[in-house]
Amino acid sequence: MSFRLGLTGSIGMGKSTTAQLFAEAGCAVWDADAAVHRIYGKGGIGVEPMRALEPRAVIDDTVSRPSLRALIAEDPTLLERIEKIVHPLVGQDRQAFIDTAQADILVFDIPLLFETGGNARMDAVVCVSIPAELQQKRVMERGTMTLEQFEQIKAKQMPNDDKVARSDYVVITDTMDHARAQVQAIVNTIKAGLSNA
Missing domain, CATH: 3.40.50.300 (P-loop containing nucleotide triphosphate hydrolases)
Structure with a gap:
């Protein structure tokens, strides 16, 4: 353990x-910000759910953080809906790290x-x-x-x-x-x- x-x-x-x-x-180090980058990056598990929520947030098949910030500034209620998508995905990423890490x-x-x-x-x-x-x-x-x-x-x-x-x-x-x-x-x-x- x-x-x-x-x-x-x-x-x-x-x-x-x-x-x-x-x-x-x-x-062994797990970085929450790096996990979000993986989720939002090309081929990331968060790209399609985010496209479904707010198509303008996805540019070149990646979730654009500057676009997200602008969209949240436009509609502050968007943040809570984004978090409902991202938090469980970050949790999956963290669990995968726990399952595979070798350090004590x-x-x-x-x-x-x-x-x-x-x-x-x-x-x-x-x-x-x-x-x-x-x-x-x-x-x-x-x-x-x-x-x-x-x-x-x-x-x-x-x-x-x-x-x-x-x-x-x-x-x-x-x-x-x-x-x-x-x-x-x-x-x-x-x-x-x-x-x-």
């Missing part, structure tokens, strides 16, 4: 990098882990964190969104302090070396617990 470790954190906190560090430490620690990289109640399916949760000023600076340096868009995304996420308080482990991603050392310590702690079980 593998140990299920949820990995979460707000935008710009360094979650993707931390997920990579867990992979380097020998953990499975890491589930899920941005909205607490918001969606996914933490209930985990044995423990890691939250990545940095001070708010550094978070904003990182996101703005990417050059992919405006400050207003960043604030909108943040508003939809549980406050960082709440996530940290509800997590079993916290990784401060101020430097790569610091983050790597914390990840290794978490992996060592979990493996020690597994060998004593």
